[in-house]
Amino acid sequence: MTDKEIIVPLLPLRGLLVxxxxxxxxxxxxDKSVQALEKAMVEDHLIFLTTQQDVSLDEPGEEDLFKMGTLTKVKQMLKLPNGTIRVxxxxxxxxxxxxxxxxxxxYGAKIKIYEDSDEKDAxxxxxxxxxxxxxxxxIKMSKKITGETFTSTSDIEEPGRLADIIxxxxxxxxxxxxxxxxxxDMKKRLSRVIEIINNxxxxxxxxKKIGQRVKRSMERTQKEYYLREQMKAIQKELGDKEGKTGEIEVLNEKIEEADMPExxxxxxxxxxxxxxxxxxSSAESSVIRxxxxxxxxxxxxxxxxxxxxIHKAERILNRDHHGLEKVKERVLEYLAVQQLTNSLKGPILCLVGPPGVGKTSLAKSIASSMNxxxxxxxxxxxxxxxxxRGHRRTYVGAMPGRIIQGMKKAGTINPVFLLDEVDKMSNDFRGDPSAAMLEVLDPEQNHNFSDHYIEETYDLSKVMFIxxxxxxxxxxxxxxxxxxxISIAGYTEIEKLHIAKDHLLPRQLESxxxxxxxxxxxxxxxxxxxxxxxxxAGVRSLERQLAxxxxxxxxxIVSGDKKRVVISDRNVEEFLGKTMFHYGQAEVENQVGVANGLAYTSVGGDTLQIEVSLSPGKGKLILTGKLGDVMKESAQAAFSYVRSKTEKLHIDTDFHEKYDIHIHVPEGAVPKDGPSAGITIATALISALTNRPIRKEVGMTGEITLRGRVLPIGGLKEKSLAAHRAGLTKIIIPQNNEKDIDDIPESVRKALTFVPVSHVDEVLEHALAGADE
Known part of the structure; x- marks a missing residue:
């Protein structure tokens, strides 16, 4: 055996050995391989081939190649249409x-060449x-190699070459x-190949043995079963991890890693x-998986x-939202108690308010402040x-309910979980989803929440539901x-101005x-x-106008007309068109039979003008303006009260026989309902019957009884904001609602005068012009 050293181009091979x-x-x-071939063709047609240890590398280094390879001679080169070279x-x-x-x-290499010796002993x-x-x-057992291959191999006389060819x-x-x-070493090489071929x-x-075993079981099974058994047997004998066996092992590992309860x-x-x-192939297989x-x-x-x-949480909440002090205070209280006890169950807050006041974005800020x-x-x-609750697994296409889907999406057991539009759920013959929510939102039950699909109990007690x-x-x-x-009534004009400057406008500029x-x-x-x-009440329309x-x-700017645009109150109409609403709905002068009521709607507070007109007739009471049943009953109660107090109010005792009374609430296309217009209707009716005007700056809200008592109402904050927007300066409210004045923003409280009353007589004293003269 002799050896020598030469320098030749090097060609790395992927998944191949010569x-x-x-x-x-x-x-x-x-590219480097093509250049190595071309260099070899220019010189003596010699090139060194060695195999990559990692086939995925495009540019292997020295450590990525096997040291031992084969010195070869390039016999022929042919360029293919796709740019590659066949050699x-x-x-x-x-x-x-x-x-x-x-x-x-x-690539190139200095290589040491090993030549097999001619020595051949016994x-x-x-x-x-x-x-x-x-x-x-x-060859006889495999039947994948032809007999001609053995014939040509048996003629080889060199020991090393024989081992290589086989x-x-x-x-x-x-x-x-x-x-x-x-x-x-040729002897070692022959011995190694003998060992390999024996294996x-x-x-x-x-x-063959596996095939015979599976063939015997064929008598009691079908062809598919035979193939599956063959695969199992092969995997068992060879230790192969592919196929369903491997899949089951992977799932088993994932179950161990999931850290589930026992x-x-x-x-x-x-x-x-x-x-x-x-x-x-069974349909049940995919269901189980x-x-x-x-x-x-x-x-x-x-x-x-x-x-x-707490200080960091307060900074985040104040940064993201202007106002909403009550909600922020509640979140900070929760954090404080959590810090002291470290075991408080997740509270279940419900943010109620008109669209666009920031309920959803507030929930995101709460999550951010709590990490x-x-x-x-x-x-x-x-x-x-x-x-x-999810569908039971017996149904086709069954899947878990939205709560479990949300927990999977959250990825943790203690997220902030927002249940948006909880008031928009309805029910039909398939069940009542609001009843299913009872278990989710009950702190005493939700640690054992049961989903029909999962079937096992799931702990929701650490979730903060909003x-x-x-x-x-x-x-x-x-x-x-x-x-x-937690009620979020809406924003005052000043708060909207801050929100527009600090949040809405920067966001729209960026988008x-x-x-x-x-x-x-x-x-x-x-x-x-x-x-x-x-x-x-919110700021969605405001954001649309800014957009x-x-x-x-x-x-x-893109058309090149100007490089900078400044919007002032003088050129707003050039960008947004004519004004859409009239600011301040208060009348210019006092009117007879027209009272300013305050209403609470699904989009916040609003002002409601109630008009009463008299015409000769026989005492018919006409109600128009798409009023609901409760509002119609309030009108009837107000009418009955006025009839019972004709002498005290200096009204003709037989007015109901002389006049038809028409009570109308404008904007008839909008449904209106609620008891809080009782005193407003009574005041407008008395004004029309006594011909005394109602003060234009006064708004009022309150429920009336047949004896003239004024009962408390809800939504005072929203109604106050609406009165402030409409330009009213005095609000008559029920005596029992005096405690709710503290919830009204300070800027609105300063602009309005609140008059608590307990009887209609007090309402008339403040509402009718000239009553105190």
């Missing part, structure tokens, strides 16, 4: 990298005969082929055992660590109990009883690609937009 004396085609596409090479000798060169254009002969004998037996015909892994290539014979024998883990493993026994994957995906113990820094994950589900239009609703009256009583109601220097909206312009282009200004500004 033995000496082998002739084969290679497709070469990498025919012939293996010459084993060679080992002595020094690796990474040139700019290609031991060589014996090893060669044994190898050929084993090879012949393997190794190249065996279905070996790359590492085993490389091991043969790295064996320089392959045993594998073939086992395959009873849940036991249920999951029981289902996994069923899954293993059910045929893959989906169920197991849901159990694995749900958070059972993973939780985020609460950030209980908890946030998840939201919308309950608007939900009519089916299964939407909440519900939102527009109308408290639409929430069923039992559900309302389980929640802490429209505008800089602060390109668009400036002055404060008086914002005030005008709030007064004359929006009428709402409209941003769009028009973007067009002006």
């Amino acid at each position: 033995y000496p004396t082998m002739v084969l085609h290679l497709d070469v596409g990498r 025919l090479v012939e293996g010459l000798n084993r060679a080992e990298v002595v020094e690796f060169y990474d040139y700019e254009t290609h 031991e060589h002969q014996a090893l060669m005969r044994t190898l050929l004998d084993y090879f012949e037996q393997y 190794a190249s015909h065996l279905p070996l892994k790359l590492k085993e082929k490389q091991e043969v290539l790295e064996t320089i 392959e014979k045993e594998v073939l024998f086992l395959e 009873h849940i883990k036991a249920a999951a493993l029981k289902e996994l055992d069923r899954y293993e026994k059910v045929p893959s 989906n169920y197991i994957e849901w159990l694995i995906a749900l958070p059972w113990s993973k939780a985020t660590k609460d950030d209980l820094n 908890r994950n946030f998840v939201r589900i919308s309950l608007g239009g939900v009519r089916d109990e299964s939407e909440i 519900a939102t609703a527009n109308n408290l009256g639409s929430i069923p009583g039992p559900l309302r009883d389980r929640m802490e109601i 429209h690609g505008l800089l602060k220097t390109q668009l400036q909206i002055r404060e008086e312009a914002l005030t005008k937009i709030i007064r004359y282009y929006t009428r709402e 409209g200004i941003c769009r028009k500004t973007a067009k002006i």
